[in-house]
Amino acid sequence: MAKVEILTGAERQRRWSAEQKLSILQEAFGPDGSVSVVARRHDILPQQIYAWRKKFSPPKLEGPKSASFIPVSVIAPESPADGSKRSGLRSWSKDVEIVLRNGRVLRIAADADLELLSALIACVEAA
Numbered sequence: 001m002a003k004v005e006i007l008t009g010a011e012r013q014r015r016w017s018a019e020q021k022l023s024i025l026q027e028a029f030g031p032d033g034s035v036s037v038v039a040r041r042h043d044i045l046p047q048q049i050y051a052w053r054k055k056f057s058p059p060k061l062e063g064p065k066s067a068s069f070i071p072v073s074v075i076a077p078e079s080p081a082d083g084s085k086r087s088g089l090r091s092w093s094k095d096v097e098i099v100l101r102n103g104r105v106l107r108i109a110a111d112a113d114l115e116l117l118s119a120l121i122a123c124v125e126a127a
Contacts, residue, residue: 025049025052070127096112104125106121106124108120
């Protein structure tokens with residue numbers, strides 16, 4: 001029968017450097033890697049390898065928890081050059097509603113300038 005040595009307490013606890021952990025992670029999650037095989041080879045539990053992967057993975061970006069506002073200025077419409085009075089109502093153009101990637105909604109006149117539209121979209125997505 002083979003001799004078995006049982007280690008208990010602080011003797012069993014090992015310290016792994018960050019380089020060693022990253023090396024084991026590359027080995028386990030490489031093209032030919034297997035977590036269970038690598039864990040057995042290094043005498044650690046597979047759960048430890050997954051915990052290291054979670055520790056070294058970049059944090060996931062989340063959106064803001066509360067509503068945020070961006071400054072907006074409203075400019076009065078210019079009066080027509082020919083001196084005629086325009087109605088305060090818009091022409092027959094329709095409004096366009098754009099749902100952005102971050103879930104926000106932007107409503108703008110369909111005949112709006114494309115440069116203005118792209119600047120607005122960039123501002124709303126960045127906020």
